[in-house]
Amino acid sequence: MATFADTPKANFRLGMLIYDTRYRSVTIQIVVLFLFMAGAAWLLNNLFTNLAERGKDLSFSFLWYRAGYDINQTLIPYTNDDTHFRAMLVGLVNTLLVAFLGCVAATIIGVVVGVLRLSSNWLVARLMTIYVEIFRNVPVLLWILVTFAIFTEVTPQPRDFKVTDQMIAEGQEPAASMLLFDSVAITNRGTFIPKIVYSRSLGEIHLGFLPISIDTLLVLASIVFGVLVFRAIGNNATKVQEATGVRPVTWWKRLLALFGPLLIVLVALGFSLQRPTLGGFNFTGGVLVLNSFMALWIGLTLYTAAFIAEIVRAGILAISKGQTEAAYALGLRPGRTMNLVILPQALRVIIPPLISQYLNLTKNSSLAIAVSYMDLRGTLGGITLNQTGRELECMLLMMLIYLVLSLLISSGMNVYNNAVRLKER
Amino acid sequence: MKKSVFLGTLAATALLAGYASAATLDDVKARGELNCGVNTGLVGFAAPDANGNWQGFDVAICKAVAAAVLGDATKIKYVPTTSETRFTALASGEIDVLARNTTWTFSRDTDLAFTFTGVNYYDGQGFMVKKDLGVTSAKELDGATVCIQTGTTTELNLADFFKVNNMSYQPVAIQTNAEGEQQFLAGACDAYTTDASGLAATRAAFASPDDYIILPEIISKEPLGPLVRQGDDQWADINRWVLNALVAAEEYGVTSANVEELSKGTDNPEINRMLGNEGDLGAMIGLDKDWAKRAVSASGNYGEIFAATIGESTPIGLARGLNAQWTQGGLLYSPPFR
Numbered sequence: 001m002a003t004f005a006d007t008p009k010a011n012f013r014l015g016m017l018i019y020d021t022r023y024r025s026v027t028i029q030i031v032v033l034f035l036f037m038a039g040a041a042w043l044l045n046n047l048f049t050n051l052a053e054r055g056k057d058l059s060f061s062f063l064w065y066r067a068g069y070d071i072n073q074t075l076i077p078y079t080n081d082d083t084h085f086r087a088m089l090v091g092l093v094n095t096l097l098v099a100f101l102g103c104v105a106a107t108i109i110g111v112v113v114g115v116l117r118l119s120s121n122w123l124v125a126r127l128m129t130i131y132v133e134i135f136r137n138v139p140v141l142l143w144i145l146v147t148f149a150i151f152t153e154v155t156p157q158p159r160d161f162k163v164t165d166q167m168i169a170e171g172q173e174p175a176a177s178m179l180l181f182d183s184v185a186i187t188n189r190g191t192f193i194p195k196i197v198y199s200r201s202l203g204e205i206h207l208g209f210l211p212i213s214i215d216t217l218l219v220l221a222s223i224v225f226g227v228l229v230f231r232a233i234g235n236n237a238t239k240v241q242e243a244t245g246v247r248p249v250t251w252w253k254r255l256l257a258l259f260g261p262l263l264i265v266l267v268a269l270g271f272s273l274q275r276p277t278l279g280g281f282n283f284t285g286g287v288l289v290l291n292s293f294m295a296l297w298i299g300l301t302l303y304t305a306a307f308i309a310e311i312v313r314a315g316i317l318a319i320s321k322g323q324t325e326a327a328y329a330l331g332l333r334p335g336r337t338m339n340l341v342i343l344p345q346a347l348r349v350i351i352p353p354l355i356s357q358y359l360n361l362t363k364n365s366s367l368a369i370a371v372s373y374m375d376l377r378g379t380l381g382g383i384t385l386n387q388t389g390r391e392l393e394c395m396l397l398m399m400l401i402y403l404v405l406s407l408l409i410s411s412g413m414n415v416y417n418n419a420v421r422l423k424e425r
Numbered sequence: 426m427k428k429s430v431f432l433g434t435l436a437a438t439a440l441l442a443g444y445a446s447a448a449t450l451d452d453v454k455a456r457g458e459l460n461c462g463v464n465t466g467l468v469g470f471a472a473p474d475a476n477g478n479w480q481g482f483d484v485a486i487c488k489a490v491a492a493a494v495l496g497d498a499t500k501i502k503y504v505p506t507t508s509e510t511r512f513t514a515l516a517s518g519e520i521d522v523l524a525r526n527t528t529w530t531f532s533r534d535t536d537l538a539f540t541f542t543g544v545n546y547y548d549g550q551g552f553m554v555k556k557d558l559g560v561t562s563a564k565e566l567d568g569a570t571v572c573i574q575t576g577t578t579t580e581l582n583l584a585d586f587f588k589v590n591n592m593s594y595q596p597v598a599i600q601t602n603a604e605g606e607q608q609f610l611a612g613a614c615d616a617y618t619t620d621a622s623g624l625a626a627t628r629a630a631f632a633s634p635d636d637y638i639i640l641p642e643i644i645s646k647e648p649l650g651p652l653v654r655q656g657d658d659q660w661a662d663i664n665r666w667v668l669n670a671l672v673a674a675e676e677y678g679v680t681s682a683n684v685e686e687l688s689k690g691t692d693n694p695e696i697n698r699m700l701g702n703e704g705d706l707g708a709m710i711g712l713d714k715d716w717a718k719r720a721v722s723a724s725g726n727y728g729e730i731f732a733a734t735i736g737e738s739t740p741i742g743l744a745r746g747l748n749a750q751w752t753q754g755g756l757l758y759s760p761p762f763r
Contacts, residue, residue: 056538068581070596080584157612159558188613189570189595280568281558281615282595291613372598378575383598386509386576389537391516 051392060397062388063088069383071374073290076210084384091379092401098297098375099362099405105301106361107354110308115338117313128309135306141367144299148371151291155188158282183275185283190290192276192283199270215269222261229257292373296365304361311353315346347420355413359406366402376401449521449653449660450494450711458500461487462520465505465601469626469734469741470526479503482734483524485724486545486651486668490522492723493667493716507601509576512537515654522664524651526620528578538655542665545650545727547747547756549643550579551621553628556638558615563642567592572605572614574598579619582645602627616640620647622735622743629740662710670699670717673759674726676750681725688718699762706762717762727757 017027051058063085070080075093078086117128135143156176163174178185185192202214233254241247276286319342327337368375369382376398385394453459463471463483471481479487484503492498504520515523516538526548527533529541552563552571560566563586573580575598587594597614599605606627609617617624621643628634651668653661674680677696679687688700697703701714710716724730731748735741749755 068584070584070587070594072595072597080588152608152611152613188611281566282568282570284568288595369600374598378598382509383575383580386512387581389512389532391513 058393059390060393062384062390062393065388067384067387069387071379073293073374084380084388087384088376088380088397091374091376094293094373094379095362095365095368095375095377095405098293098300098365098368098373101297102300102304102361102365103358105297106304106308106357109301109305111312113305113309114312115316117309118316132306132309135302136310140299140303140364141370143303144295144367144370147299148291148295151295152188155186155291158185158187158189158278161185161187161278161283178276183273185276185278185286187283188291189282190288190292191294192286192288194273194275195285195287197272197274199272201269218265218269219262222265226258226261229261230254233257290373292368292371295371296368296373300361300364300367304357304364307357307360308354311350311357312346314353315348315350316342318349319345344420348422351413351417351420355410355417358409358413362405362409363402449657450663453494453521457495458502459487459491459495459522460502460504460520461490462504462506462511462514462523462525463487464525465507465603467526467602467623467626468630469739469743470622471503471524480734482546482730483526483651485730485734486524486671487522488723489667489671489720490664492719493670493712494663496719498719498723507576508574509600512539515539515652518654521660522651522653526623526649527652528620528647529650529652530578533652539652540655540661541650541652542661543650543668544648544756545668546622546648548620548622548647548649550582550618550645550647551624551643552640553609553617553624553637554615554640555612556636560616560640563640563644564590564592566594566616568594569615570595570597570613572597572599572608572617574602574605574619575600577619578645578647583618586644606630620649622649622741625743626735626741629742634740659711663712666710667716667720669759670720670762671727671730672750672757673699673762674717674721675728675757676752676759679721679726680729681722684718684721688715695762 017023064083067082067084067087068080071090073094074090078090113128116124119125160176161174183194198215204211204213233250237248237250274285276283323341324337327341366377369377380394381398385391466472469481471483474480487501488498491501506514511523511525514520533539534541554560571594573583573596605617608614624639628637653664690702700718707714707716735743747756751758
């Protein structure tokens, strides 16, 4: 008797878009999307209207005008006759240099401090804790400024190195002297170090804007070659040892393999070191490592290393104690346990937060302006912006470059992360 | 969260840009206060005194404008700007007038869309060095490290000067005069370069000014003057004629002491027109009759301002030189008040 009525056909009503949970979330998302787009369009419209009203246009042609200013650290050739675009590249290279060296140094210090903080040696562990807490809790800008102040206030001026005839006659010593057989001069403008020169240079290849020295390439190639041969000899010796039980004497072969090719290349190129010498106001010859660069590099490194140390400590603590105990049971010494068992596993936990530290360091390098280091912010976002008055264009370009830079670092580190992550079989 | 912050920032930027387009005179009157962009601290030109009151040659321009427009030379909000931030501050409407030893150049007048309202100081770029360096000419500076304020015309002049003379140098880019002073005194640079007037002012503030010398070479023309945004002609006119009134007042012998008496009428029709006793020049620029009288009584005429802030009797000790009246062989020359 019971008749089952058909389930009522779902007649779609407009109200269901809000009251029916099946549609509600989609409705809300669409509405928000439209509001967001409308907002963005309004802001962009506002921007262009205001620009037009003030008689300004959005144009990047200024990048091809003559820059007209000088930069004190140029890793790629640059004179004030070059364009603003090239000045931007000089700044970008300076940013990359300090970011790269900063990441490398921060990683090394961070890993060492992170491991030592877990040391069973009470004093070492506490000292590392103090380091981490001091550097982590003070703004990085202050560290950069403090380092810069130390470099400029404590070190002597170039003129203090001067030796006059009168001083020799009176038997006076100059106020400051050079280190390492008169080859390194630490001054309040920077550290002058010897420069590598080749008397039989092979010249350069020009790769677009970047000239690459063939000499440097050859030297690098000979070092790589030497290391490869060095390892091949070692592997070969291990094979012989496994087959016969006797390890052949290879140390002199290995040393020869390591340094032989390099020496031959250096002699062939006529290698020599050019010492900085005091002439006029400053030292001439040699390479000048600017104090602003050192301050920025050391400041960023020590600050970021404190964070990396904590990441490393967290990564190590995440590995169960059983792993250490198992390694000890197999007879591994503590050092090898750390290197062979704990750290490789800890890396999986360490890498993801490490990526953001690298990104932070790279972006923090724009604090260079505080110590007059000419990075991207100093050239494109500083002098070029001021001299051309193209604030919007320069800022947009700078944001784009930092974005691309960060994405590149991030994707590079993700590749590495995939390589070391737990392989589930 | 991120999105909303981003939107908020964009909206703020857009609003700020929209704000700039209204008539400046009405804005200033409605606000009851003049926003005047000045140097972050250059003794003699613009620096706070011991009581925190801004004093100086550029500050006097602000005071004269505020007195002419608002009738009160104290109703000013001083906005300290660095050489880097000054143009953005003016373009965005944060300040109404920029009186900050700024060089009048072609591109700033045209491409940056500003209007210079005159020249209040004819200057040129010079160099300062420690005396015991033994340098007597800028041409001996080959290889020197030079401190330079970034974002200035001096930065480009410096590059040109060393290039033309086939010399090399190491630039150290600094943000403010205070930073330059500190770096220079610490010996981080051999020479400090900026406008010669700025050098004199900086040197005067040193503990032992006699240990430093300003080299004789002047390597550029630096006409310094106040500027406003382009497109508001009335506001530009007001600023231009306030400055002209200060210059003309000196020429005609109108001082802060006698301006009250002279405004009652003299036998010189030019003074009468300027001070509102005859005709109504004020109405032509949207002000009342007494505008010029108030401008002059704020801190005196051009000569009085010069003598009180940077003149030879002050520690800065600048001579009038090019900045004397045209009748005295200088370049100061106000168009007629007619």
